[in-house]
Amino acid sequence: xxxxxxxxxxxxxxxKSFGGVKALSQVSFTVxxxxxxxxLGPNGAGKTTLINVINGLLPETEGEIYFLGxxxxxxxxxxRAGLGMSRSFQVDTLFNRLxxxxxxxxxxxxxxxxxxxxxxxxTSYGHYHETAQVALERIGLWEKQDHLVxxxxxxxxxxxxxxTSIVSEPRLLLLDEPNAGLTSEETMDVVQVIRxxxxxxxxxxxxxxxxxxxxxxxxxxxxxxxxxxxKDDPKTIMSDPKVKECYLGA
Amino acid sequence: MKVNDSxxxxxxKIAPALICVLLFLVLxxxxxxxxxxxxxxxxxxxxxxxxxxxIWNAHMISLxxxxxxxxxxxxxxxLSTQHNISNFWILLVLSIAAAIILAMIFGxxxxxxxxxxxxxxxxxxxxxxxxxxxxLRSITSGMNGLFGVPWPELSVIxxxxxxxxxxxxxxxxxxxxxxxxxxxxxxxxxxxxxxIAEDEPKMKTLGINTWLIKYGAYIISAAFAAVAGVLFTxxxxxxxxxxxxxxxxxxxxxxxxxxxxxxxxGPVTGAFLVILLEYFSSVYIAERWPMVLGIxxxxxxxxxxDGISVHIIDLWRKWILREEKIACE
Amino acid sequence: xxxxxxxxxxxxxxxxxxxxIAIGLSITLGVxxxxxxxxxxxxxxxGFVGYTLVTHGVNxxxxxxxxxxxxxxxxxxxxxxxxxxxxxxFDNQVLLTLGLVYIIQxxxxxxxxxxxxxxxxxxxxxxxxxxxxxRFPAYRLTLIALGAVLLVILWLVIERTKLGSIVRAxxxxxxxxxxxxxxxxxxxxxxxAFGAFVCGLAGVLAAPIIGVVHSMPMEILLYAMIVVIVGGxxxxxxxxLAALVIGIVDSIGKAYFPDFAMFTIYxxxxxxxxxxxxxxxxxxxxxx
Numbered sequence: 001x002x003x004x005x006x007x008x009x010x011x012x013x014x015x016k017s018f019g020g021v022k023a024l025s026q027v028s029f030t031v032x033x034x035x036x037x038x039x040l041g042p043n044g045a046g047k048t049t050l051i052n053v054i055n056g057l058l059p060e061t062e063g064e065i066y067f068l069g070x071x072x073x074x075x076x077x078x079x080r081a082g083l084g085m086s087r088s089f090q091v092d093t094l095f096n097r098l099x100x101x102x103x104x105x106x107x108x109x110x111x112x113x114x115x116x117x118x119x120x121x122x123t124s125y126g127h128y129h130e131t132a133q134v135a136l137e138r139i140g141l142w143e144k145q146d147h148l149v150x151x152x153x154x155x156x157x158x159x160x161x162x163x164t165s166i167v168s169e170p171r172l173l174l175l176d177e178p179n180a181g182l183t184s185e186e187t188m189d190v191v192q193v194i195r196x197x198x199x200x201x202x203x204x205x206x207x208x209x210x211x212x213x214x215x216x217x218x219x220x221x222x223x224x225x226x227x228x229x230x231k232d233d234p235k236t237i238m239s240d241p242k243v244k245e246c247y248l249g250a
Numbered sequence: 251m252k253v254n255d256s257x258x259x260x261x262x263k264i265a266p267a268l269i270c271v272l273l274f275l276v277l278x279x280x281x282x283x284x285x286x287x288x289x290x291x292x293x294x295x296x297x298x299x300x301x302x303x304x305i306w307n308a309h310m311i312s313l314x315x316x317x318x319x320x321x322x323x324x325x326x327x328x329l330s331t332q333h334n335i336s337n338f339w340i341l342l343v344l345s346i347a348a349a350i351i352l353a354m355i356f357g358x359x360x361x362x363x364x365x366x367x368x369x370x371x372x373x374x375x376x377x378x379x380x381x382x383x384x385x386l387r388s389i390t391s392g393m394n395g396l397f398g399v400p401w402p403e404l405s406v407i408x409x410x411x412x413x414x415x416x417x418x419x420x421x422x423x424x425x426x427x428x429x430x431x432x433x434x435x436x437x438x439x440x441x442x443x444x445x446i447a448e449d450e451p452k453m454k455t456l457g458i459n460t461w462l463i464k465y466g467a468y469i470i471s472a473a474f475a476a477v478a479g480v481l482f483t484x485x486x487x488x489x490x491x492x493x494x495x496x497x498x499x500x501x502x503x504x505x506x507x508x509x510x511x512x513x514x515x516g517p518v519t520g521a522f523l524v525i526l527l528e529y530f531s532s533v534y535i536a537e538r539w540p541m542v543l544g545i546x547x548x549x550x551x552x553x554x555x556d557g558i559s560v561h562i563i564d565l566w567r568k569w570i571l572r573e574e575k576i577a578c579e
Numbered sequence: 580x581x582x583x584x585x586x587x588x589x590x591x592x593x594x595x596x597x598x599x600i601a602i603g604l605s606i607t608l609g610v611x612x613x614x615x616x617x618x619x620x621x622x623x624x625x626g627f628v629g630y631t632l633v634t635h636g637v638n639x640x641x642x643x644x645x646x647x648x649x650x651x652x653x654x655x656x657x658x659x660x661x662x663x664x665x666x667x668x669f670d671n672q673v674l675l676t677l678g679l680v681y682i683i684q685x686x687x688x689x690x691x692x693x694x695x696x697x698x699x700x701x702x703x704x705x706x707x708x709x710x711x712x713x714r715f716p717a718y719r720l721t722l723i724a725l726g727a728v729l730l731v732i733l734w735l736v737i738e739r740t741k742l743g744s745i746v747r748a749x750x751x752x753x754x755x756x757x758x759x760x761x762x763x764x765x766x767x768x769x770x771x772a773f774g775a776f777v778c779g780l781a782g783v784l785a786a787p788i789i790g791v792v793h794s795m796p797m798e799i800l801l802y803a804m805i806v807v808i809v810g811g812x813x814x815x816x817x818x819x820l821a822a823l824v825i826g827i828v829d830s831i832g833k834a835y836f837p838d839f840a841m842f843t844i845y846x847x848x849x850x851x852x853x854x855x856x857x858x859x860x861x862x863x864x865x866x867x
Contacts, residue, residue: 056454077455078454078458081457082457087455089452093452095449106442109441110453110457111456116438116439116462116463117438118470120437122438168456168457359852359853362853367812369673370804374808496797503673504674507674508674538685541682544679544680547677548661551675
């Protein structure tokens with residue numbers, strides 16, 4: 001049983017520049033086990049950039065990242081994933097020519113590091129199917145396991161996208177706009193899934209939907225022009241004058 | 251895609267298999283010698299193209315794969331004509347080993363880039379091997395190449411080699427290799443490879459070491475190209491710089507594209523088409539063959555997108571199976 | 580020592596030709612993401628057109644121009660009719676441009692036969708300049724001068740004119756370039772044709788030195804590709820620098836290790852790839 005005192009992620013002075021443009025500036029924060037942190041900010045504030053840097057897809061210009069106490073700044077994306085970091089993308093990255101089930105199986109294969117196997121067949125791992133079934137039943141897609149992803153509705157795709165990042169039992173889950181374009185009912189499904197995350201896992205959610213944010217977030221972090229404006233619990237954030245200013249001024 | 255699945259099992263599975271058996275097993279026995287040779291050449295190049303397709307579908311477009319094909323040719327030719335090694339299996343293993351070693355080196359260089367640039371680098375590296383064969387004249391006889399490669403010894407059984415017996419031997423090796431390549435394509439490795447082609451960053455976030463998978467695929471593909479090279483050397487009795495040249499690399503690429511790279515057996519169709527065309531052109535318009543080939547390819551780009559195998563499957567579904575397609579995308 | 584200097588000069592004159600060949604490829608690759616494997620064939624078309632004209636008494640420099648125009652026309656037609664429909668379809672671009680190479684190559688073989696053709700530089704350039712104990716052909720000096728002039732013109736056009744800034748913008752952001760209100764597809768065709776034109780010019784200019792033969796297209800393409808990758812696609816200065824480097828290395832190689840001359844270029848090529856894959860002046864990592 002992990003206590004809430006386990007540090008999952010710590011960033012120290014993360015900066016990222018693209019040529020002359022500073023996308024992130026000295027961002028430092030910590031996320032603990034069980035914490036659900038929402039990242040807010042106007043468009044272009046650097047939210048997705050931050051996720052990409054934490055995830056390893058973008059190298060930081062400066063700063064350090066610690067995951068589960070270990071320095072991961074120099075590690076590649078797949079190495080960080082191997083340590084328990086998982087993410088979903090803003091635009092869904094499902095494999096359109098594969099079925100729903102196969103998309104989930106791909107994540108499971110990745111998690112168990114069986115992708116280097118050339119002898120067995122992709123679909124022959126029995127216990128992976130069980131894991132996939134549990135995950136798909138949770139979002140009501142088990143009956144559609146053989147459907148090509150291209151046939152799913154937008155809401156179903158978004159939910160599947162999230163499931164593919166959860167099925168690897170991550171310690172840190174990075175969700176980039178998980179409910180973009182979803183109906184409020186579908187959003188509730190997503191919220192439910194996030195709420196059911198294990199207490200040893202931390203979740204960082206980039207979002208714009210304030211209602212969803214308030215129903216899950218323990219902490220809110222506000223970015224503007226790449227700088228961390230404020231990080232606090234939701235009530236404090238809403239009454240913070242600096243936060244109001246960055247939204248009104250944007 | 252959901253289909254109206256009322257067709258008998260016979261049509262769906264047995265009929266295609268029957269056609270293949272008739273075409274490749276029965277027909278060649280009834281044909282004259284020079285056509286049997288044509289079929290042998292088809293299988294050899296089909297194997298070469300199949301090996302290339304493994305990495306092609308991972309968006310690793312190699313225009314220098316003849317380096318492995320030709321290297322195997324030379325290893326086989328040199329060892330059998332200059333060092334008296336005639337055992338097929340030994341020559342096969344050594345040729346594959348040589349190709350794998352070269353691929354391990356070239357793979358590191360070429361995988362610094364992707365897409366179009368990967369293509370350019372592999373082209374240049376292929377040429378490097380080509381020029382090496384010309385420079386190392388003492389071993390390779392330079393432009394002349396090596397001749398007089400004798401028929402191989404199988405050590406399991408002794409065979410009086412003829413065109414037809416070599417054809418069936420090639421068919422056997424081809425089937426084994428094609429089956430192995432098929433297994434790779436349905437393995438987690440194969441799925442990962444295709445996933446990398448579609449969305450590499452996503453694959454990385456799933457914990458997959460994408461570089462290693464691409465590297466592995468490149469090496470495997472080189473190994474199978476080498477098998478094709480060994481078969482070619484015995485088929486033609488020689489090894490020349492042509493087998494290392496851009497012409498050979500591009501021929502395999504063209505077979506792959508025109509046959510449909512998205513269908514597993516596409517390259518086989520492509521090889522069949524190209525070599526069939528070559529044989530008939532050589533009878534009527536030998537010197538204009540490259541132009542005919544060029545025109546065929548330009549036309550296929552303009553009118554037959556995605557290659558012919560995709561269209562064959564479509565026609566088969568529409569006319570023979572009478573399937574109704576429920577719209578999908 | 581003087582001999583070494585002469586070889587360097589040889590290398591520079593060859594480098595100028597390489598620059599003319601490679602610049603078209605570099606820009607069409609960088610701007611339009613089109614891989615034109617028939618680029619070397621354009622060089623050859625220029626050379627053969629020049630050959631036909633010069634052997635019929637046409638003025639050398641006019642032949643150079645018309646050779647370039649010929650190549651430019653072929654390039655324009657290829658782009659308008661075929662390549663413009665294949666945006667981002669690499670498979671089909673490869674197939675199409677290779678098909679064109681096969682056709683052009685075989686056509687040349689048919690028309691001109693298999694032997695290499697050559698023709699002389701203009702009579703008034705057929706002297707040699709004395710450098711130390713050696714003599715260096717004036718024609719090659721002319722090539723160096725021409726190359727330098729073309730570099731300056733190209734640099735001015737790309738860096739200083741509106742057309743150039745649109746081309747450069749297109750390299751970075753296609754949608755934005757289209758939003759600038761210019762007919763972007765037309766601009767693309769013209770840029771492509773211009774690259775072909777310059778390559779054709781090179782074909783005629785180089786003919787007095789290396790001749791023209793039907794087997795040239797892939798050889799030339801290879802040189803062009805190596806220069807483009809070493810210099811970094813899309814960069815005029817990078818292509819120029821790389822062309823000089825490759826030209827000089829090739830010259831030195833041919834002078835001192837004739838059997839292994841090709842390898843000297845490859846060492847540079849592989850070296851750059853391992854150390855700085857984006858090319859000497861390239862900015863981003865290369866993914867097509």
